[in-house]
Structure formats: structure tokens, C-alpha cells
Amino acid sequence: MPEMTISFLGTGSGTSTNSAHTAIVYDCDDGTRLLVDASSGNSVARAGFELGIPVESIDTVLLSHHHFDHMSGLVYVQQARAQARPDAPPLDVYLTEECLKWTNQLCSCNPSIGEANQDGVTNVAGRQVVRWHVVEPGQEISLGPTTTAVCFPADHIASAVGWRVDSDGMGVVFSADTRFNPELIKASQGARLLIHEAFRTDEEKEHAAGRGHSTSGDAGRSADQAGVGELILTHLDTGFSREPQPLIDDAKKHFSGPIRAVRDLDQVDISSP
Numbered sequence: 001m002p003e004m005t006i007s008f009l010g011t012g013s014g015t016s017t018n019s020a021h022t023a024i025v026y027d028c029d030d031g032t033r034l035l036v037d038a039s040s041g042n043s044v045a046r047a048g049f050e051l052g053i054p055v056e057s058i059d060t061v062l063l064s065h066h067h068f069d070h071m072s073g074l075v076y077v078q079q080a081r082a083q084a085r086p087d088a089p090p091l092d093v094y095l096t097e098e099c100l101k102w103t104n105q106l107c108s109c110n111p112s113i114g115e116a117n118q119d120g121v122t123n124v125a126g127r128q129v130v131r132w133h134v135v136e137p138g139q140e141i142s143l144g145p146t147t148t149a150v151c152f153p154a155d156h157i158a159s160a161v162g163w164r165v166d167s168d169g170m171g172v173v174f175s176a177d178t179r180f181n182p183e184l185i186k187a188s189q190g191a192r193l194l195i196h197e198a199f200r201t202d203e204e205k206e207h208a209a210g211r212g213h214s215t216s217g218d219a220g221r222s223a224d225q226a227g228v229g230e231l232i233l234t235h236l237d238t239g240f241s242r243e244p245q246p247l248i249d250d251a252k253k254h255f256s257g258p259i260r261a262v263r264d265l266d267q268v269d270i271s272s273p
């Protein structure tokens with residue numbers, strides 16, 4: 001029976017004042033560890049320390065888009081990793097062409113970086129510390145003995161993508177930031193778990209869509225239409241991190257499977273028959 005542990009290092013929206021920005025670790029059955037989005041600042045290192053996931057143990061990162069609450073922490077992940085493991089191979093980062101432009105600009109602002117180009121990032125000592133892998137939606141990538149990933153377009157900013165990871169036949173989908181997204185429903189068919197952003201309830205649908213985000217009702221509708229086994233709500237704004245029940249109730253109107261909203265440092269074990 002395949003199993004996976006999912007650790008939520010950051011669960012706050014970009015404007016959250018009480019939660020870290022988005023970062024999730026998947027520990028797959030075949031030993032593959034993936035960081036999905038890199039939060040901001042040193043959140044990955046700090047939350048990882050609390051949960052027994054040393055930042056230097058991360059070798060593979062999947063990025064959804066270039067908003068700073070999802071990717072600016074990458075600089076600290078690579079820096080802490082390179083310091084703790086000076087002989088480690090470069091950090092492998094999977095991202096779109098557009099996201100690469102921005103991450104390279106960000107890395108170029110770091111005085112410990114010598115060069116950031118299309119292939120990767122080299123530090124001032126001449127050592128390659130990051131290897132970029134540009135991906136297109138629909139392109140399957142192999143990440144471990146039984147683990148693959150594929151990205152799909154999100155409806156947020158240009159080139160934003162969500163990610164489906166399959167490990168030993170068990171699918172986990174991360175929506176990324178998105179409005180209600182038919183592409184996500186297609187990509188999530190039969191997944192064991194959908195991790196979906198929820199910015200507001202359906203009462204504020206226009207406001208959420210205007211900001212490029214989903215409601216919890218959208219998340220519930222997507223989970224139902226994709227036929228997933230379970231729904232987790234994340235990327236929560238300050239008020240809903242404190243009191244997520246209205247989001248859960250809103251999603252429940254559309255999806256009859258298990259639903260929960262996560263906070264920083266929550267860990268969820270999933271398995272599949």
C-alpha cells in the first residue's frame with residue numbers, strides 16, 4: 001500500500017500576517033523528498049527544523065509561479081543547503097521559463113552568487129549550487145524510482161502552474177494559486193488528495209477571482225468534479241487561519257469526502273489501497 005507524509009511548512013496567503021508563506025514537503029514511499037514551493041525568507045529552514053526535515057536534506061524543488069510568497073525562500077534554501085553540504089550536487093529546481101527569469105533575477109541580488117543563467121546558479125567560489133529544469137505543462141518528469149510529476153496551467157498570473165505528483169500509483173495534486181480551474185480538474189482525475197488554495201468563501205467569489213484566487217466553494221467543486229479522495233485547504237488569509245470552519249463548511253456543500261484546513265507545521269499521512 002503506497003504511503004506519503006505531507007508536511008505543511010507554510011500555509012498562509014501572500015498577505016497573511018499569522019502564517020508562513022506556501023511551502024509543502026512530500027515524503028514519498030520510495031524515499032523521494034520533494035519541496036513544493038519555497039515560501040519566503042527562512043521559513044523552510046525554520047519549519048523544517050521543527051518537523052525534523054533539515055533544509056539541507058532537500059534535493060528537489062517544484063515551483064508553481066514567481067510571486068514572492070512562493071519562490072523567494074529558494075535563495076535561503078540553497079544557501080543553507082550549500083553551507084551544510086558543501087559537496088552536495090546542485091539543488092534541482094523544476095519551474096517554467098517565465099518563473100526562471102524571475103528566480104534568476106532574485107539570485108543575482110545575492111552577493112554570495114557569482115552567476116545565475118539558463119542552466120543554473122553558481123556561487124562566488126565557482127561551485128554550481130542550483131540546476132534549473134524548465135518544464136512545460138503536460139511534460140512528465142521522473143523524480144524517483146516510482147515518483148513522477150507533471151504540471152498543468154493555473155489561472156492566476158501568466159505561466160503559473162499547479163503540480164500533480166504520482167508516487168507508486170498514488171496521486172497528489174497541488175492547485176497553486178488559481179481561480180476556479182478546469183485544467184486542474186482534468187489533471188486531478190482520480191487523485192488520492194487535492195491540496196487546494198482557498199482565499200475566501202463563495203460569499204466573496206468576485207473578490208477572490210479579482211485577486212486571481214479561488215473560494216473554498218471552488219475547491220470543493222474541483223474536488224467533486226475530479227473525484228479525488230480527500231481535500232485539504234491551504235494558502236489561507238489571516239482570519240481564516242484562525243477560524244477555518246467557514247471555509248470547510250463552504251467546501252462541504254460541494255464535496256462529500258474528507259476536508260480539512262491546514263496550519264503551519266501540520267503533517268498529514270496518506271495511503272492508498
Ligand SMILES: [Zn+2]
Nearest residue numbers: 013014069177
Ligand atoms: Zn500566493
Ligand SMILES: [Zn+2]
Nearest residue numbers: 065067156177
Ligand atoms: Zn500568486
